[in-house]
Amino acid sequence: MMAARLKVTQIKSIISEKQNQRDTIRSLGLKRIGDVVVREDNRQNRGYVNTVAHLVKVEEID
Numbered sequence: 001m002m003a004a005r006l007k008v009t010q011i012k013s014i015i016s017e018k019q020n021q022r023d024t025i026r027s028l029g030l031k032r033i034g035d036v037v038v039r040e041d042n043r044q045n046r047g048y049v050n051t052v053a054h055l056v057k058v059e060e061i062d
Contacts, residue, residue: 004041007059008049010034017055024051 010030014022028048029037039045041060049058 004060004062006039006041006045006049007036007061008039009036009057009059010055011057012055014055017052021052021055024048025055028052028056030056 008028008030010025010033013033014025017025028039028045029035038061049056
């Protein structure tokens with residue numbers, strides 16, 4: 001069985017957000033509104049997503 005993955009879509013701008021949240025968005029690989037990345041569903045990526053939950057839309061895919 002393959003590990004589940006997270007499809008993360010940036011839906012809000014990082015302008016006026018805290019620096020750590022800007023850094024988290026960038027470390028997820030997102031650069032602008034509408035960008036989509038697919039990441040492994042692990043604790044690290046879950047933590048990233050939780051930090052910026054108000055800026056992204058997350059879907060579990062496989």
